[in-house]
Amino acid sequence: MFGPLGYSLAPYIRSSRTLTNWITPIANWYANAMGYRKYGFKYDDLLIEENDQVQRALNRLTPREQYDRAFRLKRASQASVLHAPLAKEEWTPASEDVRYLAPHVKDILKEEQERKLWDNTVVERK
Incomplete structure (x- = not known):
């Protein structure tokens, strides 16, 4: 997928049991080395909030998710x-x-693509 979240090899890696077994310990080590878990964060807490898509995604969270994040x-x-x-x-x-x-951000990106498609549609009279 292209966009603010970048390109992901995750579907390819998940489709291979060997790659998953090889990459998972490295991914866990890297996530722990980043240090955000030591402060109680989840990965999505680190997304840049000034991004319009992230702002809209934050509004779609349930009240409980908003409270937990705060x-x-x-x-x-x-x-x-x-x-x-x-x-x-x-x-x-x-x-x-x-x-x-991230699922909310992906939905918003899909909605924006669909909106661009339909906003550029030209209706012609016959």
Whole structure:
């Protein structure tokens, strides 16, 4: 897929059991090395909010998802002020680090493509 989220090899890797078994430990190591889980973030919390598509996707979250996101941001801000990551038991586990915002962003990109297609349609009289 092309767009703000870039091109993804994930479908190809998931289709091969060997590649999945080889890439998964590297992906987990990389996600842990990034350090965002130490502050209680999920990956989608790091998306740039100034992007119009991300702003629209944030409006599509359920009230519970909005509350959880705000809580994670405030908790991470406090940890940053204290210059220390959260306690180990408060880190985001890999099992909970799911993409909650990306599906909304993808839907918005599809809607924009469809809108461009239909906005350029010319109706001619016969």
